[in-house]
Amino acid sequence: MKRYHQYQPLLVSDFEMKEWRHPEHNHNHYELIYIKKGKGTHVINQITQPYKAGGLYLLGPEDKHYFEIQIPTHFIYLKFTDPYRYKHLSGDMRNWQHLEYLIKSRETHISGFSLSREDQQIAARLFEVVAALKADVSYNEQLIWMQLLSIATILQRNMPELMAIPQRSKDMQALFCYLHKNIYHPENLRAPIIAAQFNMTADYIGPYFKRNTGTTLRDYIQDYRKTLITQRLASKQYSLKEIAAEFGLTDESHVKKIISST
Template sequence: MKRYRQFEPVLISGFKILEWTHPEHNHNHYEFIFIREGTGRHIVNGHSFPYKAGSIFLLGPDDQHYFEIEQLTHFVYLKFTDAYLCRNSSGSTSAIQQLEYLIKSRETHQMGFQLVGEDNAIITLIFDTLLLLRKDQIVNQELIWFQLFTVVHVLQRNMPELRSNSFKSRDLQAMFCYIHKNIYDPNRLRI
């Protein structure tokens, strides 16, 4: 198994290709892979998933993957190491915890995300911004850091278990509001 090693704390790249030339591989870093355009299949840990424009994947060091490209695909990569997270974590505990939650979620690694509506537009703009910031990563380090955690926040709020919990939370809040409003009318609180 080929293993790619990254020594820089963060790397941003974008490229368009018709044929995937890398063997199945893993890495010593994390990768957000955004599909700007194109279609095909992403094979992660032996499971095949379709991708299209707007798909986004998060891979960790132990994930093995490669792509089968059907149409010309524009990939945008944001690669970062543990050292990057540790070096920049001061004052970002909540953001680091959100990223750790994404990293530990198996469905994140397997299927990736297919965002719609405003969230898709936001992610597209963020990755376009990252491509602009890559020209001078040292000067733009803080901006890149903030873009990373904006991506994390948007993806986390689109995780299936968190979306369903937000509905449960609203239902619970409505129930508590009803109980509070009718606390002195026992007939309205019976099942």
């Protein structure tokens, strides 16, 4: 299978096609794909789904895909390699966390994102701005990244598993998404708090999670937190003090204890 390599940290592509010219492929970067106009089929990881104007997809490095075009299609691609590179451009840490959540949860939204009518219009405008900045990506790098963070915020607030509903189902996808969303807030990861979100008892949530995943709820949270912290340290963009503050940890020694755990 074809694999495309991108060496620039950030790229924008804005093009129209009558016929898709690429074979099934994956890549070494993330792709945020917007369908400005057109119609056809998008095949992602051998799952076929229709696409139309306004379609929006987030693909990771190992996702394989291709398009089958029925009506000439205008694509806008926003491609990035290492999102940690832009930590200094992310402003409010919550903006970066929205994108990190999307990256982790994209497999549950492989068919694309369903946006409210208002957010569809906002997303369209943001991608128009992205396309307008493509002539000089290096010069416009910060502006492009800001649009990406804005898009990530819009996508996240339209995720059904994050919307407030009175009776949330005991659904593992929703439970995973809750954990990923709240990994920065340890006060929300206590068993009684999680259980209350899913209409379970504190005594039931642990066995329920282990029965469905093969691992304990505590171990999953610890392993996921450790993964995120390790990625931050590897990027050399974060100090131990910053990481401790972001994840609600006591101090730097707590961070060291987490990364040294087995």
